[in-house]
Amino acid sequence: MRRIKKFRHGGLYQRGQAFVGGQSIENAYLPNHALLIFREHEAAGEPDLAVNEGQLVNEGQLLAKATRNNALNVHASIPGIVRKIMTIPSPEGFNTRALVLSLQGHFKLNGAISGKRPWQSLNRHELSFVLQEKGVACTATGLGLHQILGNAHGVDTLIINAIDSTNYPAHEIVILEEYLNEVMEGCAIIKKASTVQSVLVALSGSRNQKLEVNIAKAAESFDLQYRIEYFSDKYPQAFPHQIISALGVNKNKNPCLFLVPGTLYAVYNAVSLNRPHIDQFVTFGGDVLKHHQLLKVRIGTPVGRLIEECGGFIHAPEIIALNNPMVNGCISNLDTPVSKTTRSVWALSKSATRLGVPDNCIRCGACIQVCPERLDPYLMYKLLGSGSIEKIRGQLDACTSCGACSYVCRSRIPLSVHFKNKKKEKLKDEQ
Numbered sequence: 001m002r003r004i005k006k007f008r009h010g011g012l013y014q015r016g017q018a019f020v021g022g023q024s025i026e027n028a029y030l031p032n033h034a035l036l037i038f039r040e041h042e043a044a045g046e047p048d049l050a051v052n053e054g055q056l057v058n059e060g061q062l063l064a065k066a067t068r069n070n071a072l073n074v075h076a077s078i079p080g081i082v083r084k085i086m087t088i089p090s091p092e093g094f095n096t097r098a099l100v101l102s103l104q105g106h107f108k109l110n111g112a113i114s115g116k117r118p119w120q121s122l123n124r125h126e127l128s129f130v131l132q133e134k135g136v137a138c139t140a141t142g143l144g145l146h147q148i149l150g151n152a153h154g155v156d157t158l159i160i161n162a163i164d165s166t167n168y169p170a171h172e173i174v175i176l177e178e179y180l181n182e183v184m185e186g187c188a189i190i191k192k193a194s195t196v197q198s199v200l201v202a203l204s205g206s207r208n209q210k211l212e213v214n215i216a217k218a219a220e221s222f223d224l225q226y227r228i229e230y231f232s233d234k235y236p237q238a239f240p241h242q243i244i245s246a247l248g249v250n251k252n253k254n255p256c257l258f259l260v261p262g263t264l265y266a267v268y269n270a271v272s273l274n275r276p277h278i279d280q281f282v283t284f285g286g287d288v289l290k291h292h293q294l295l296k297v298r299i300g301t302p303v304g305r306l307i308e309e310c311g312g313f314i315h316a317p318e319i320i321a322l323n324n325p326m327v328n329g330c331i332s333n334l335d336t337p338v339s340k341t342t343r344s345v346w347a348l349s350k351s352a353t354r355l356g357v358p359d360n361c362i363r364c365g366a367c368i369q370v371c372p373e374r375l376d377p378y379l380m381y382k383l384l385g386s387g388s389i390e391k392i393r394g395q396l397d398a399c400t401s402c403g404a405c406s407y408v409c410r411s412r413i414p415l416s417v418h419f420k421n422k423k424k425e426k427l428k429d430e431q
């Protein structure tokens, strides 16, 4: 019998409310204009420009070169003319340089049959260099893969995180199923480029037996020692520290490396096919989107264009959110481009957002019961309101902004948004 693991305290189930599921991956139409941002997260360094306005560039050409370890190379996702170089606000609110490319010229990578690179002869440093050169980012965090591997000292296990535990899944499981050999080759590359010895495939408990058989075949062909573990659908089970908690391992004694299938596919592309990180898998869903789809998209494609490709809206959305709406904010502009960390886009009605005019706290305690970090969101909110931030400094640091407390709050108090903003303010004050 299959044993389902789950983290111990709090969490919530959102069963029966998933907006999408069951479809396969389609290639999105290529954009006429691509907007390429230079920084994927606030702490990232900015790469140096390698092109000028008006210059014609090839598909895959280097546009901005990382000169710091925490920066990423940026490549042309389409061939074209560099129309404009500017500074724009990212969807997360920090400023980043960006570049507009207008489609022109020939595709050199699209549809080209390229030979595979015999990467098995490369050593750890050479593989890390290739990942850096191709601008490969962890699609869950935006960190450069070369940076992650550089910090992964003594890591023994690579965990392929394909758990979907929210209403807003990125459908990493579909990427794993459809590109299983590529993902497994990505694992073999990571193994060669690090101290990783074995692979753990983390799946939601409802997956079928056939996938197990296919994983076994693929792991054998890449000589990978592996095991599969099943996890509950309880949110936020897919958070790495909750996987560790459910496995019951000591993260200091057994440090693990977490990567999602989409990132491993980018690793395979970069190392085996010599292709920069210019594609991204993005789920489009939500109750006011006409057709739900999982698209393979060129980075820089405006979200609005992809929403059109999904048939547009049934009626005007209350919000459009990127990735997990319980954690991330929403976008106000349909020109927002797909970046290396865009994994899903949600067009939601007011009722689906669970937003409303906040009422007074009724002291129901639901937020305390659901908090997976054993915090007291009600007390945190109250003390923050009275300016007593010092009294809950520890709780604020332990908050993962998972949003479970806000989701269950009967008074519609946006607790987690409040905590996230306070944490940001605190961080700025300390700098």
Ligand code: SF4
Pocket (backbone or CB within 6 Å): 370, 371, 372, 373, 374, 375, 376, 377, 398, 399, 400, 401, 402, 403, 404, 405, 406, 415, 416, 419
């Ligand atoms: S957002 Fe923070 S306080 Fe709220 S449930 Fe998650 S960890 Fe707990």
Ligand code: SF4
Pocket (backbone or CB within 6 Å): 360, 361, 362, 363, 364, 365, 366, 367, 368, 377, 378, 381, 405, 408, 409, 410, 411, 412, 413
């Ligand atoms: S869930 Fe909302 S209403 Fe209930 S105790 Fe927490 S803050 Fe108050």
